[in-house]
Amino acid sequence: MLVLRQTLLIAAKDTKVFLKDPFGVAFALLFPLMFILGFSLALRNIAPEDEQLAITVATREQEGLSHRIINLLTEDELLGAVVMPYDAAVRAVEEEEIGGFVAFPADFTSGLTEGRPTKLEVVARAGDPELEAALMGFARSVASSSSNTRIALAAIAQIAGPAALPRDAASFGRGGSLLSFETEQVGPVEAFNAANFTVPGYLTMYVFFAAAMGARAIMRERVNYTLERLMSNGARRESVVAGKYLGALYLGAIQLAVLWGAGLLAFGIHLGVSPAAVIVVSALMVLTSAAFGVMLASLVHTEASASSAAVLASLLLAPIGGCWWPLFITPEWMQSLAKLTPHGWANTAFNKLMLFGAEGGDVLVEMAALAAFGLAFLVVALVRFRLSPGGP
Amino acid sequence: MTEEFLVAKDLRKRFGDVPAVDGVSFTIRRQEIFGLLGPNGAGKTTIIRMLSTTLEPDAGGIEIGGRSVAEDSVGVRALIGVCPQELALYPELSARDNLVFFGRMAGLGSRQAKEAAAENLELVGLLDRAKDAVRKFSGGMKRRVNLAAALMSRPHLLFLDEPTVGIDPQSRNHIFETILRLRSEGMSVLYTTHYMEEADRLCSRIGVIDHGRLISLGTPAELKSAIGPPDEVTLEQVFLNLTGRNLRD
Structure with a gap:
């Protein structure tokens, strides 16, 4: 006391x-x-006026699934994806007009339907880790959805035989089931408060x-x-x-x-x-x-x-x-x-x-x-x- | 009730290899002002710190008011007040706040401490400056607050370690009068100083200490008579005769 x-x-x-x-x-x-x-x-x-990252996508396929995926992505206003020809996108990165892009390879559709490995390509300018991380995340999401599609195709072929597969594999999933995603508006982008x-x-x-x-x-x-x-x-x-x-x-x-x-x-x-x-x-x-x-x-x-x-x-x-x-x-x-x-x-x-x-x-x-x-x-x-x- | 209020027996204290206090014994009677004189570094402050329970002796015993310092330091602290040679005050606080704080730390209640602060400030002639911060005071005024703080615990024995260093004659005289008044009210005092005329005027007995040893003890007249007729010899001559004329650190 x-x-x-x-x-x-x-x-x-x-x-x-x-x-x-x-x-x-x-x-x-x-x-x-x-x-x-x-x-x-x-x-x-x-970062006074923090802006939404623009996702640029390109494809090296003449036609196929990648075009359908790109169409879906660009239709969504919130996602705001921009499509560019592959060569133009490479030049844009080199000339620092854009930070980077995600590209679908030329064998994307065939690889997917025939069960061969295929890789999405992420091209990013050095020194922009935030955009690189965003592009990688985006590519992983697309790859994940595509893998699911491939598993579905393999399952159909195994259960019902190859004849059950659509004649044009590229048309598989028409109607939006090939790639599904949701975008959500969570509020205005806020500037960084130091x-x-x-x-x-x-x-x-x-x-x-x-x-x-x-x-x-x-x-x-x-x-x-x-x-x-x-x-x-x-x-x-x-x-x-x-x-x-x-x-x-x-x-x-x-x-x-x-x-x-x-x-x-x-x-x-x-x-x-x-x-x-x-x-x-x-x-x-x-x-x-x-x-x-x-x-x-x-x-x-x-x-x-x-x-x-x-x-x-x-x-x-x-x-x-x-x-x-x-x-x-x-x-x-x-x-x-x-x-x-x-x-x-x-x-x-x-x-x-x-x-x-x-x-x-x-x-x-x-x-x-x-x-x-x-x-x-x-x-x-x-x-x-x-x-x-x-x-x- | 013993005649002797403080009994110090064969006190010893070393700091490293240096014997600061070497077998000092003396007593202080009730209502006595006992002077402890000595050159710088003689051991006066070390003795006061041991007597006031803040420094443990290596050997020897101390009893104050019949209580042993070694066995009942808390009980002893209730009997003593210490006025150190340093201005042990809080300069930012007012004189009254300083005294109230020390009073409350000594166990007084809030109202008691305020009353005691007012009494002691009046005693040292500073009641009208009670609300002023101590840092605004002159050296003499600070010395008087320093003394008043030592009185807040209403002690029976007061240790005054060079309480008049560096102050004007008016403040010094006021402190003398205060000490004499306190003695008349029943207080015992241990007083150290370098000013021989102060010791001569105030102290009933004086101990001279040098190199940690008590080399002489007696009334001022007894000390003077050792080297000549008391009326013709000053205490300063006695002091120099006992401690030598060599400069000290």
């Missing part, structure tokens, strides 16, 4: 001290907002930064003997450690409220399909960052070294941990390196939830990793924390 009372008093006092320090408030709340604003503006042109990345990124960076700078404040208290005065006043060591930790949690909670609030109201961010999971990850991040700050204070010996360690650690861990750029665009080795930092786990979870439509269950590993980091930091802090220079 005494420890709890002292813990709450110390945390409340630290919060009061924080709120009376204009630079501290600006550093913890305004700086990240400025960074978010700046980088959101700088990144807004990444704030969906920058808000969690800079939130993570500054929550950890502010907590790390809290180590400096703890060191100042140790050097000017206020911590020792607390002890001679009756405060217990565990109360001081817990009070400092709780004070850092209060600060982190204020940062979360302000920065997520600004993100939602001013930057129009989207918390994804599981906002509750975003809140849980945020809470774990604050718990871990607060422990990081107290641990840092327990490891350094002077106020200057606390400042240096806080700045160095924050500026090193933020880019490694994907606060400045999305981890998923970085090379694999950088993504592996990010796993050594709590920032990396937090940002991976935020990106999954806010950019890729993940749900809470999809980020359990990230949550567990953050909790493990926090626990480890807290254990070090509890073991190493000293109330006075050279004292207990």
Whole structure:
């Protein structure tokens, strides 16, 4: 009871001290907002007018099933497929008029009806992975439907004999059963909102930064003997450690409220399909960052070294941990390196939830990793924390 | 009720290979102002930290108000107040907020702490500046708040570690008057200083410490009479005679 009372008093006092320090408030709340604003503006042109991908199709057959498939595809307005002669399509890719196309081979119909392997051809310009992925997906869908057709033809031939097959195999499936597909209008194509990345990124960076700078404040208290005065006043060591930790949690909670609030109201961010999971990850991040700050204070010996360690650690861990750029665009080795930092786990979870439509269950590993980091930091802090220079 | 409120027996403390305190014994009586004098690095602050329960001695025993520091540090803390030589305050907070916080940490309720803060600010002459942030105060005013903070737990024994460093004569005089008033109200005081005239004026007994050892103990008159007629000898002469004239770190 005494420890709890002292813990709450110390945390409340630290919060009061924080709120009376204009630079501290600006550093913890305004700086990240400025960074978010700046980088959101700088990144807004990444895909300002995102357009629907145009699927271009071509065939090397004079006649046959491929023509029928192409007709079906081009008739659908939502799909918006464009048909071009094969040679013209190749030239268009070379001259960078189009990104790529899907082509039916010359033996498509015969291969399909005679059971020989036949391959759809995907031609894509280098450096356009999104279109290449879309064309590959489209080709796989067509191939899958065509395979089903071939299986149906083989089954008919086996059961009823080859005579049962239509004389002109190319006419098989007339009426739309050869290739069936559905298109669905899901809404207008939305432009990429850079704030969906920058808000969690800079939130993570500054929550950890502010907590790390809290180590400096703890060191100042140790050097000017206020911590020792607390002890001679009756405060217990565990109360001081817990009070400092709780004070850092209060600060982190204020940062979360302000920065997520600004993100939602001013930057129009989207918390994804599981906002509750975003809140849980945020809470774990604050718990871990607060422990990081107290641990840092327990490891350094002077106020200057606390400042240096806080700045160095924050500026090193933020880019490694994907606060400045999305981890998923970085090379694999950088993504592996990010796993050594709590920032990396937090940002991976935020990106999954806010950019890729993940749900809470999809980020359990990230949550567990953050909790493990926090626990480890807290254990070090509890073991190493000293109330006075050279004292207990 | 014993005559002696604090009993320190054969205190020892080493930092690495350096003996900071080497077999120091002394007592402080009720309502006594006991002076502890010594050059820089002599071991005064280390002794205060051991007496105030924030540093564990390597050897020796301490009893305060009949309670052993080693066995009942929590009980001892309820009896003492510490005014460190550093300004152990929160500069961003007001004088009153500082005192209320330290009072509440010492176990006072919210109302009690506010009342005690007002009383102590009045005692040190700063009640009219109660709401001002400590960072706006002069050095002397900060020293007085530092003293007031040590009084928030309503201690029986007050440790004052160089409480008048770097302040003007008016603030110094105010602190003297406050200490004398506290003694008259029943408080015992352990007082360290480099200003010999302060010790001469305030202290009923003085211990001189050097290289971690207590090299002399007695009333100011007794210490002076060791080298000459007390009326003609100053405490500073006694001090230099005992500790030498070599410069210290």
